Amino acid sequence: MSSAPPPVSPPPASAVPADARRQIAIELESPRKGLLGRRSGGRPGHVRLHGAEITLMHPSAMTEPLTLAGGVVTVAAVDRGASGAAGDHGRFPILHRMGPTQVIPREHGIEGWLWTSRQGSGVPALVEDDVPNLALLFVKPLDEDVVTRHFRPEWARALADRSPLGRPAVAGLLLTVRSASTAEDAFRQFGVLGAVTDREVPPAIRRHLPGDRPANPVVAGGDDRRARTSFAPPGAR
Numbered sequence: 685m686s687s688a689p690p691p692v693s694p695p696p697a698s699a700v701p702a703d704a705r706r707q708i709a710i711e712l713e714s715p716r717k718g719l720l721g722r723r724s725g726g727r728p729g730h731v732r733l734h735g736a737e738i739t740l741m742h743p744s745a746m747t748e749p750l751t752l753a754g755g756v757v758t759v760a761a762v763d764r765g766a767s768g769a770a771g772d773h774g775r776f777p778i779l780h781r782m783g784p785t786q787v788i789p790r791e792h793g794i795e796g797w798l799w800t801s802r803q804g805s806g807v808p809a810l811v812e813d814d815v816p817n818l819a820l821l822f823v824k825p826l827d828e829d830v831v832t833r834h835f836r837p838e839w840a841r842a843l844a845d846r847s848p849l850g851r852p853a854v855a856g857l858l859l860t861v862r863s864a865s866t867a868e869d870a871f872r873q874f875g876v877l878g879a880v881t882d883r884e885v886p887p888a889i890r891r892h893l894p895g896d897r898p899a900n901p902v903v904a905g906g907d908d909r910r911a912r913t914s915f916a917p918p919g920a921r
Contacts, residue, residue: 708733708870710818713860715744715811729810731818731859731867733874738820740857745810750834752822759878760871761798761819764864772893774800776819780899781881793899795882796890799858806889808843809858816858818867821884826854855889 712729729742736754740746763775774797780788798819799805809816831840831852843852861867871877882890 708873710867710870711862712742712810713814713862715814728862731861733870738874740810740859742810742859744836745839746835748834750830756822757820757876758823759819759821759880759884760867760874760876761821761878761880762864762868762871763817763819765817772800772802774798774891774893775816776880778885778890779879779881780901781883782901787879787881788899788901793897795899796885796892796896798880798885798891800891800893802893803891805858805891806885807856807858808852808854809860811860814860816860817864818859818861819856819880820859821856821880822854824855828852856884 710731710733712731714728727743729740729744729746732739732741737751738757739749739751741749761776765773765775776798777790778795778798779790780793780795782788798807799809799816801815804812805816807819807821828851831843831854835852840852843854844850847853868877
């Protein structure tokens with residue numbers, strides 16, 4: 685008499701490498717179309733976090749998915765500001781960093797904005813006519829061959845035309861996601877969610893609005909406990 689082999693149980697979740705379990709997809713907005721600003725309804729694109737990598741794809745700007753290795757994105761910032769805000773307004777305030785975990789709180793002034801409704805941004809957007817709510821800043825600009833291989837020629841050409849060097853410099857990307865809270869949770873798990881600071885954004889690509897108050901480093905040495913804080917909550921206004 686023969687007996688059936690004992691059933692094989694799947695390994696416990698703890699035995700599966702942590703990176704293999706992290707598979708998060710964030711949907712991007714479709715491009716706007718027409719005078720009324722309605723969404724085109726085409727393929728919207730996505731950001732996918734998998735293991736230690738991030739894959740980006742948006743059909744309106746890209747010809748093939750771009751996969752970034754772990755460590756390429758130095759910070760991912762989410763701004764929950766209202767997309768229909770009237771008048772001049774900015775996204776992603778640039779805070780003044782005092783140390784590895786210490787920044788000047790926004791209420792004590794900022795170093796500018798990564799994007800404004802008046803001047804746009806020095807960091808390219810995947811879709812130009814959208815108000816971005818996700819910023820990915822890279823440790824160093826993408827190589828030119830990477831840009832030409834993954835992005836549509838007209839997108840890369842328009843970027844090169846605005847560049848002082850005449851080349852498509854991509855030091856980061858601005859995106860518009862359908863759910864800012866989903867993006868915030870995903871990049872927090874990924875370990876790169878944070879505020880934009882003057883360490884990541886050089887003066888040449890900072891944007892300013894009338895009435896901006898410059899950051900005041902003096903408050904960091906005072907008794908105000910708010911000045912001895914870590915990153916302000918992403919998107920706090």
